[in-house]
Amino acid sequence: MGLGSRGPGTVMRFDFDTVVDRGGTWAAKWDFTMGAHGQPPPAEHFAAEGPPPIAMSTADMEFPAPPCAIEAMRDRIDHGVFGYTTESDDYREAVARWQAERHGWTIDPDWVLTHNGVLPALFLAMRRFVPRGSGVILLTPAFPPFFDAVTINGCRVVALEMPCMDGRYGIDAEAFEAACARPDTRLFILCNPHNPVGRCFTADELGLMAELCARHDVTVFADEIHGDLIQPGHRLTPFQSVRGENGPKTIVSNGLSKTMNLAGLHLCNVIVPDAGMRAAYAEASLSDGNWGLNPVSKAAHMAGYRDGGPWLDALLDYVAGNMALVRDACAERLPELEPIAAEGTYLQWIDMRGTGLDEAALMERILEKARLQVEVGGGFGAGGDGHIRINLACPRSMAAEAMERLARALRAND
Ligand SMILES: Cc1ncc(COP(=O)(O)O)c(C=O)c1O
Numbered sequence: 001m002g003l004g005s006r007g008p009g010t011v012m013r014f015d016f017d018t019v020v021d022r023g024g025t026w027a028a029k030w031d032f033t034m035g036a037h038g039q040p041p042p043a044e045h046f047a048a049e050g051p052p053p054i055a056m057s058t059a060d061m062e063f064p065a066p067p068c069a070i071e072a073m074r075d076r077i078d079h080g081v082f083g084y085t086t087e088s089d090d091y092r093e094a095v096a097r098w099q100a101e102r103h104g105w106t107i108d109p110d111w112v113l114t115h116n117g118v119l120p121a122l123f124l125a126m127r128r129f130v131p132r133g134s135g136v137i138l139l140t141p142a143f144p145p146f147f148d149a150v151t152i153n154g155c156r157v158v159a160l161e162m163p164c165m166d167g168r169y170g171i172d173a174e175a176f177e178a179a180c181a182r183p184d185t186r187l188f189i190l191c192n193p194h195n196p197v198g199r200c201f202t203a204d205e206l207g208l209m210a211e212l213c214a215r216h217d218v219t220v221f222a223d224e225i226h227g228d229l230i231q232p233g234h235r236l237t238p239f240q241s242v243r244g245e246n247g248p249k250t251i252v253s254n255g256l257s258k259t260m261n262l263a264g265l266h267l268c269n270v271i272v273p274d275a276g277m278r279a280a281y282a283e284a285s286l287s288d289g290n291w292g293l294n295p296v297s298k299a300a301h302m303a304g305y306r307d308g309g310p311w312l313d314a315l316l317d318y319v320a321g322n323m324a325l326v327r328d329a330c331a332e333r334l335p336e337l338e339p340i341a342a343e344g345t346y347l348q349w350i351d352m353r354g355t356g357l358d359e360a361a362l363m364e365r366i367l368e369k370a371r372l373q374v375e376v377g378g379g380f381g382a383g384g385d386g387h388i389r390i391n392l393a394c395p396r397s398m399a400a401e402a403m404e405r406l407a408r409a410l411r412a413n414d
Helices: 028-034 067-079 089-103 118-129 146-154 173-181 203-215 275-286 295-307 307-334 359-369 396-411
Strands: 002-005 011-014 112-116 135-140 156-161 186-193 217-222 250-254 268-271 347-351 388-393
Touching: 011 186, 011 307, 067 295, 067 388, 089 295, 112 118, 112 275, 118 146, 118 186, 118 217, 118 250, 118 275, 135 173, 146 156, 146 186, 146 203, 156 173, 173 186, 173 347, 186 203, 203 217, 217 347, 307 347, 359 396
Parallel strands: 135 156, 135 186, 186 217, 217 250
Antiparallel strands: 002 011, 112 268, 250 268, 347 388
16 A cells, blocks of 8 residues: 655555456566466476566556546546547646656746657657767666667667766766767767666766767757656756756657556657757658557546646655565575665666676576566676666565565575
């Protein structure tokens, strides 16, 4: 159970404890783990025998969306007519209000365009604004599809490994400047909060990145899709809020897909402050054939922006509880693991190098003994080896069971 409080006397209760069976719903995360639609799990991942695997990989949640979003979709479905639906001022204003109220970021509603996902928006931006052969900066370890976005579009990854000091990742300012200064560097893909390491970059860090990108004419694609998922005691500093008058050309992508578990409804915002760049982006999007919104998705998002705040507050408390559970389990039973304290996202990045096991042996324990589907660090590029990423947007009992299995698997044949 989680509490969402909005001012005195308005405490609301939401259920995050119930385990929802996602079998038979074409859930990508569970199909991949269990085998599609009740088939046995893929042999390369799990032996046929043993307790059901637990999927802690893909970044969606095990929770139903906020009741306000579900009710809005029900009402829309009951209406029964699903003709074409467009972008509209009320949607753009809802996005602007949410950013102002939750993050203190003032945007002009006219800056808001939409797409059916952050990755399609990034691919489009790559095609339209980044000439083939360019260098694209990524702070690694980085969300694996970013590498694909760069290489599939004929560009080259400029990987900057983030230094980690006392369990907190940061930026190597000198390396960042050198990367920006290379003549062929044209884009920086910022992920804030950062998937997988969970950093919410500070105004100073973002200001430095903005200044260096502006100085060397490097465009910034700021992926802030995890931007509402902020751990207690931290805050999101939206990139565009610090970039200043003379900042770099910027495209920000955000939305409620991670925030309220609406990812399958395929709607995200593409916020482009510069009028010329916005027109170029809109034209490129149209020339790809993108037009209109899914009406059921739009109903859910409108309701989420209007009434979803208390649910989100409760969710964040609940996820913080899961992160504390993982931290305590590691301290008590697995001191050789180092869970990196997340400032944002519901993802937990864990340094497993203290086990002394190589990746193959580690994965054998995690997949075959613990039967946990996790994201393997090597896929996140430089700095990822020896780490795993687990998704803690799940009922407490699932997080507890996962840690119990992990402890037993890593203790087996010590
Ligand atoms: C940082 C980040 N960006 C983008 C995405 C994908 O977003 P979309 O489904 O809107 O393309 C994810 C999904 O895990 C993500 O973690």
